[in-house]
Amino acid sequence: MTSASFGGEASAPLSVSQRAPLFDWLFVVAVIGMAMAYVRAIFFTPIEALQGAAQKIYYLHVPAALSAYISLGVVALTSIVYLWLGDERADRLAESAGEVGLLFLTAVLTTGPLWGKPIWGTWWTWDARLTLTLFLWFLTAGYLVLRGAVEDRAMRARYSAVLGILAALLIPFIHLSVYLFNTLHPMPIVLKPEKPSMPTEMLVTFLGFFAACTVLCIALIRARYRYGVERDALRELESAGGEGY
């Protein structure tokens, strides 16, 4: 759904008419959607009987995790596409999705302990899913640090694509490690209960939050991508101007 808006060719400096409009309608839709989802979750959804108000974190926590997975999936795919085709739009999309992925992972790792303290009785535990998310955060942060540490644009694109692909290969191994670890040393915690049926009111809230969060994720990647296009265009104008003087 976003491919049409990624059409701007970055290699040629953009003229004023080609520039992305200042009003980002998708972002506005996402913010309004998130606001509505929050209002519904806080004021118009019943409080869960066993967990109390803390359960409401679920509505933000799970959609944020899914948005993080979407973003990191985009990083892995665009990394492969970049090494294959060498298209710099793929690299810029990977950069945008990496930053947005880190944002959502941070949201997951913040809301998780907030829920865990009252429900599990601890901020953190080395449970398989928590450990995996933490390492995803480290990998994504490392990916962005690498991007910031390479000056040359083509080299940065190749390096980060290589890291993106290797990280995608690593995730099954970390997953396997933490599950082996978990089965050998069972933790005295109750994993998040898989409810066979959620009351309709809660389900609607969750799905609404999920939709709003996904739109926000796409809107953020799109906005970050547009910023990347303009930044690169500006750099090219500057370097062209530098040669002229």
Added chain:
Amino acid sequence: MRPGLLASALVVARKDLAIEFRTRTAFLAVLMFAILGVAIFYFAWDVTAVAAIDLAPGVLWVIFTFSGLLSLQRSFGVELADRAMDALLLSPIDREAIFLGKALANLIFVSGIQLLTIPSVGLLYNLPLGHALPILFAIALLAAVGLVAVGTLFSAMAANTRLAELLLPMLSLPFFVPVVYGAAQATSTLLAARPMAEAWPFLKLLIAFDLVFLTACTLAFPYTLEE
């Protein structure tokens, strides 16, 4: 694989090892670091509360991880001086062969460190290694292949960045998690004299990691060089 890939990899490995053998500075420095680390760890916990045999696997693998990073650092660091890397790239050998040669030299380097550090841990921590020693070396070799494959690739990348020696650990350590985990668990099974069948899932993890990342890093390496 094209013919001559392994032969040219051996040439590259021999070149790196010859440089190392003639100076011997890096090997001795890393060995000192490893043994110092083992000694310092001994003072970091209450020896009356926790038995040395329970901590040895963890100590061993944390030390190997960090001494491995130290040794990988210089793998492409030595090629920066006088732009020696350009000469290496001009030579009529495949880029995959450069990677495999560098990785082989690093593997020999890291294995040499392990070969000397493991007995010294046994000695200093008073562990009854004895018959366990050959299997422990085999576990160490399996783990070293994985560490070196990933580390050599990231060393090539980090050498060209602004952060260089800071970036290598940041990129490598998440990748070392399955290796350190598998090796440390297999080591503790071995040292506790439990049946080795219990360690089999961890050894399988190490073997799978080695195969996947040796292949992936060899294929990815040409992309990290200047075109």
